[in-house]
Amino acid sequence: MSEEQSADISKDIQEELQELQDAQESLLEEQKKGGLARTIGLVSVISIALGGFNDSFDALEKMFDFGLSQMTDIPSHRKLERIYIRSSAEALDQTFGAPVYIKRSSSDDVIKYYQDDNFILSAITRDNAIVAYLVFPDEGFAPETQEHTGGSAFFNQPFNAIESVNEIRASFARTGNYYIEENNGGEFGYLYSSISGVSEFITPMTKGNRNLLAAVVDSLTMDEDVVSSVQSLRLSAKPNFYGYSTLGVDALEEAILSNTEYRLIHKS
Numbered sequence: 001m002s003e004e005q006s007a008d009i010s011k012d013i014q015e016e017l018q019e020l021q022d023a024q025e026s027l028l029e030e031q032k033k034g035g036l037a038r039t040i041g042l043v044s045v046i047s048i049a050l051g052g053f054n055d056s057f058d059a060l061e062k063m064f065d066f067g068l069s070q071m072t073d074i075p076s077h078r079k080l081e082r083i084y085i086r087s088s089a090e091a092l093d094q095t096f097g098a099p100v101y102i103k104r105s106s107s108d109d110v111i112k113y114y115q116d117d118n119f120i121l122s123a124i125t126r127d128n129a130i131v132a133y134l135v136f137p138d139e140g141f142a143p144e145t146q147e148h149t150g151g152s153a154f155f156n157q158p159f160n161a162i163e164s165v166n167e168i169r170a171s172f173a174r175t176g177n178y179y180i181e182e183n184n185g186g187e188f189g190y191l192y193s194s195i196s197g198v199s200e201f202i203t204p205m206t207k208g209n210r211n212l213l214a215a216v217v218d219s220l221t222m223d224e225d226v227v228s229s230v231q232s233l234r235l236s237a238k239p240n241f242y243g244y245s246t247l248g249v250d251a252l253e254e255a256i257l258s259n260t261e262y263r264l265i266h267k268s
Contacts, residue, residue, distance in 0.1 A: 073141055076118040080143055085192045085244050089125035100265050105254040122255040134243035134255050136202055148242055149185040149194035159196060159234035168230055169249045172217040175258040176201055179213055179233060182249045195243035195252060201262040202240045209237045
């Protein structure tokens, strides 16, 4: 390569770096002004400026996601899209970073909890693969549930909108109130089950639904009239968490955070 060519390349790099610096300053200014459309446009400019720098692509993606996370929930949706049953367990740490809480279940499964700005995800892995996970969205965040048996309207309709119920579990105790069920169907129903549930650590239940939940727990304990009590609860209550599993609901009960565990994770 001639000296003239080297000088031209060096000049191009300096110009692109200067363009990047100018664009970053403009991005920060537009974020302060609240200009969403202009900010996204400026991030695109930065992307173009860095187009020839492969080593900087990851940094750009992180900066872009950080900018979006201040204004939208797009990065949270992207993270959930990367997680699916039978994918590598390593995808969890790569996507969310280190877990915020880890415990071992009574069946000797290790349950890991990951926290995002808009949800908590609990996952069970075996043989280095994800075999079950639950997503607990914060109030106001609506994950994409098109693949779930409940479809895209999952969070907006009561449990009885889902016809198929394989198995249920429920708890009405000081440690936490919840109802969880396993459903057939969904886009990948031949590979794993959909999971639907409601827990009070996310949002408080109405007094009526609490009474219905207590009736379900009593029925399970006494082994009588379970179908009737479950039908009443499913007709009234709406789910506030979901998931997918190859293990059934038995293994997933302990993946639901207790009230104390939830407070521990959110103490900072």
